[in-house]
Amino acid sequence: MKLRLQIQRTLSAVVGWLADRHIPRPLRAPLYRLYAVATGARLSQVRGPLSIYPSLSAFFVRRLLPGARPVDQNPQRLVSPVDGLVQAIAPVSEGRVLQAKGIDYSLRELLAGVGEDLDLEGGLAWTLYLGPKDYHRIHAPESGRLTEARWAGGARFSVQPRVLARRRVLPINERCVLRFETEHGPLLLVLVGALCVGRIRVLGVEPGVDSRPERSFERGEELARFELGSTVVLLTPPGRARPSVDIFRGRPVFQGAGIGRWQ
Helix, strand or coil, rough: CCCHHHHHHHHHHHHHHHHCCCCHHHHHHHHHHHHHHHHHCCHHCCCCCCHHHHCCHHHCCCCCCCCCCCCCCCCCCCECCCCEEEEEEEEECCCCCECCCCEEHHHHHHHHHCCCCCCCCCEEEEEECCEEEEEEEEEEECCCEEEEEECCCCCCCCHHHHHHHCCCCCCEEEEEEEEEEHHHHHEEEEEECCCEEEEEEEEEEEEECCCCCCCCCCCCCCEECCCCCEEEEECCCCEEEEECCCCCCCEECCCCCCEEECC
């Protein structure tokens, strides 16, 4: 296992180094268009000319044009923090959450000590997978205060849906667990790292350092980013929210779009 972890870390470091390499300006637009063809990324929504992104890692965290991700203004809606694919929407049952069909995991293990004062039995977990084509910035799903950020070390297994269907990954990968206090009650947001994804950045939070930021965010405000793709798990305590009727496993969602309704 230690050898596997070392290989994962080495691979992530190499990929990160390559992604950070400076690309000559004349090559940037052709390279990013090729990337878009290979992954399905939407270049029409990218802010600024492609030539302003000096490296592949800068392009991964590209910003979008104003209005490209309108935030649902209905105060009764819970909005998606990311672009991604719905991997699962599952209740917490006997302290466990469904990762994929036939595979579940311990919620407390995933949360790495955050929210120990909360009764989460019967709550809901939205698992959202970000692929290479997706917008990689993470936004607040509701207005509130970020009161805790905790980092958990671990593996860097791939979080692609086909991998989650075979092995338990989410609670053992590197991750950052965030707690928000909102008018609807506490929200927990788990940012899960993956193979070749060694960098998770949270605004106002030093990477790898547990903290209590006490920083306010508005619904839809930028909160964090993945440098490459990964997975977000959004958790609501019991009786607080229910999924929208049109949100189901395998459906793509966009940041700011309603995925649930507050109760």
